[in-house]
Amino acid sequence: MNETLSILRNHRSVRQFTDTPLTEEEILTLVEAAQSASTSSFIQAYSIIGVKNRDTKKELARLAGGQDYVLENGHFFIFCADLHRHTVAAEMEDVSISDTISTTEKFIVATVDASLAAQNASIAAESLGLGICYIGGLRNNIEAVSELLQLPDHVIPLYGLAVGHPAGETAIKPRLPVPAVYMEETYANDKDAKVRLTAYNETISDYYKERTGGKRNDSWTSQMTNMLATPSRLHMKEFVQGKGMMKS
Amino acid sequence: MNETLSILRNHRSVRQFTDTPLTEEEILTLVEAAQSASTSSFIQAYSIIGVKNRDTKKELARLAGGQDYVLENGHFFIFCADLHRHTVAAEMEDVSISDTISTTEKFIVATVDASLAAQNASIAAESLGLGICYIGGLRNNIEAVSELLQLPDHVIPLYGLAVGHPAGETAIKPRLPVPAVYMEETYANDKDAKVRLTAYNETISDYYKERTGGKRNDSWTSQMTNMLATPSRLHMKEFVQGKGMMKS
Numbered sequence: 001m002n003e004t005l006s007i008l009r010n011h012r013s014v015r016q017f018t019d020t021p022l023t024e025e026e027i028l029t030l031v032e033a034a035q036s037a038s039t040s041s042f043i044q045a046y047s048i049i050g051v052k053n054r055d056t057k058k059e060l061a062r063l064a065g066g067q068d069y070v071l072e073n074g075h076f077f078i079f080c081a082d083l084h085r086h087t088v089a090a091e092m093e094d095v096s097i098s099d100t101i102s103t104t105e106k107f108i109v110a111t112v113d114a115s116l117a118a119q120n121a122s123i124a125a126e127s128l129g130l131g132i133c134y135i136g137g138l139r140n141n142i143e144a145v146s147e148l149l150q151l152p153d154h155v156i157p158l159y160g161l162a163v164g165h166p167a168g169e170t171a172i173k174p175r176l177p178v179p180a181v182y183m184e185e186t187y188a189n190d191k192d193a194k195v196r197l198t199a200y201n202e203t204i205s206d207y208y209k210e211r212t213g214g215k216r217n218d219s220w221t222s223q224m225t226n227m228l229a230t231p232s233r234l235h236m237k238e239f240v241q242g243k244g245m246m247k248s
Numbered sequence: 249m250n251e252t253l254s255i256l257r258n259h260r261s262v263r264q265f266t267d268t269p270l271t272e273e274e275i276l277t278l279v280e281a282a283q284s285a286s287t288s289s290f291i292q293a294y295s296i297i298g299v300k301n302r303d304t305k306k307e308l309a310r311l312a313g314g315q316d317y318v319l320e321n322g323h324f325f326i327f328c329a330d331l332h333r334h335t336v337a338a339e340m341e342d343v344s345i346s347d348t349i350s351t352t353e354k355f356i357v358a359t360v361d362a363s364l365a366a367q368n369a370s371i372a373a374e375s376l377g378l379g380i381c382y383i384g385g386l387r388n389n390i391e392a393v394s395e396l397l398q399l400p401d402h403v404i405p406l407y408g409l410a411v412g413h414p415a416g417e418t419a420i421k422p423r424l425p426v427p428a429v430y431m432e433e434t435y436a437n438d439k440d441a442k443v444r445l446t447a448y449n450e451t452i453s454d455y456y457k458e459r460t461g462g463k464r465n466d467s468w469t470s471q472m473t474n475m476l477a478t479p480s481r482l483h484m485k486e487f488v489q490g491k492g493m494m495k496s
Contacts, residue, residue, distance in 0.1 A: 002251070002375050002376070003250070003251045003252060003375075004251060004252045004255055004371060004372070004375035005277065005281060005372055005375055005376075007252055008281040008284050008285075008368055008371065008372055009280065009281065009284050010284075011284045011285065011286065013286060028426065029253065031426055031429070031430040032257065032426065033253060033256040033257065034429075035423040035424065035426070035429060036256050036257050036258075036259045036420075036423070037256075037259065037367060038259065038261060038367075038370065038380075038381075038382045040382070040384050041384070041475060042421065042468075042471065042472075043472065043475075044423065044424050044429070046429070047429055047430075047431065047435070048429060048430045048431075049430075049431055049432070049433070049434070049435065050430060050431070050432045050433075051432070051433060052432065052433070053433055056433060084435075085424075085428065085441065085445075086472055086473075086476060088438055088441045088442060088445060089445060089468070089469035089472050089473055090473050090476070091442075092442060092445065092446075092469050093469050093470055093473040095473035095474075095476075095477050096477070097473060097476035097477060099479045100476040100477070100478065100479040100480070101476060103479055103480075103481070103482060103484065103485075104484040104485040104488065104494070105387065105479075105480060105481040105482070105484040106476075108359060108387075108406070108484065109384070111356060111359050111360065111363070112359065112363045112406065112407070115359070115360045115363035115364055115367070116363055116366070116367045116370075118364070119285060119286075119363070119364045119367035119368060120256050120367060120371075122286065122364075123252060123256065123368075123371060124252070124253055124256055126252075127250050127251075127252035127253055128250070128253075132286075133286075134286045134288070136288050136289070136357070139353065139356075149433075149434055149435060150434040150435045151435050152435060155435065158356070158360065159360070172284075173290065175283040175284070175292065176283070176292050176333075178276065178279055178280065178283070180333065181279070181282075181283060181292070181294070181295055181296060182279040182295070182296045182297075182298060183295065183296075183297055183298070184297070184298045184299070184300065185297070185298075185299060185300070185301055185304060185397075186297070186397055186398040187295070187297065187332075187397060187398045187399050187400060187403065190336055193333065193336045194336060194339075194340060197333075197336060197337060197340065198340075220290075220337070221337035221340050221341050222341055223290065224290075224291065224334055224337050225334075225337055225338050225341040225343040225345060226343075227289060227291075228334060228338070228343075228345035228348040228349060228354075229343050229344070229345060229348070230348065231347045231348040231351055231353075231496075232348070232351075232353060233351070233353040234351060234353070234496065236351065236352040236353040236356065237351075237352040237494070237496060240352065246352070246485070246494075248479075248482065248485060
């Protein structure tokens, strides 16, 4: 296994960091790695906000639901789907693009673009011995996050990325069995899916038992259905549309 | 620069491949790398379809707009946002999750999850000396792609990924200047944005001139506004909602 594959396969989210901040050079390395990712038709439809100010981080931590590691890390990035830059281009070229950037298609393009970039930044960080954790919790209070960062229309803060020097070890969580996720030619049928999920439930149950000294007894299907029983972040559609995207 | 950073920074899309297929081991390596990516609350909301059948690839190439490299490559993957598996889990646990998986929030979660996985697969491929190209063109005829792959409700084919042994060299495209994409504390203002885009236009114009022996004279802002002047794939919203997602 080459060095890169080994980094990819050894990923685990890090939620405890030392207080050493990332250097300017490290921040630049991560941003440039992010920018090197593929981008749909060269559109580069994302922006990254870096936060160092402790008061801003404190507020972001509160808005995300009180996660310590939003405040205590080496650097905090927010990845945004961004078509605002293209409205500036449209002004420069005197061309109207408003019917296009308000489509669901372009919202998907920008969300995918931002995520390919974020994953590149994550891998770059891990290659430098840093740890990372994605923070979807920012969407709990997305309107307030957007105001705090002064995001204009056509910019959606998708998630944060806490990066820093790991303090302590975390375990790699076993993923779904390959045949549950990877199929050839056509989508696999549900009969097999249940058999696979049942086997996977045992793997996950063993993983939790081992990590908690037998205290946590949970399966993947119960964990998922507990989480999905109650809808969350029902404001997302209105927020995104309010920013002028995903309207048609 | 370590080996991984060098792979990330050397990315360019490859659109010409030799006829050597990926080995089963290479396919598995890519899928397992994909699965190692971060996933929102462990939801693992994506599936990957691998296509080897030449007739299926021919049809996908036609549906994507006639791109040769959808047919001629070492392996063709389709990355899908997928919450169907969770409906199977819900059946097993006898819990209703329909109000949750139909939200915009969960569509975003699944799209991000799939994209982090896809980018991991891409980097794994490049670490093995393979080349990759994302194929957004599958969304041109997303309904037909979905039928061809027999995708059930709550599964959205987001894009393809053509992978293979590169035939010929392509150049790295210069990205937006770092300050256009990366900002600290708050979103930067538009006055600076125009200055930056004007400078970037020169970079891109030089890049195209050099590559085409002076034949192509194009700037980034003109390329973008030409593309964005006419809306495309206006069927996306209806398709996604028809699959039971992004409804609320």
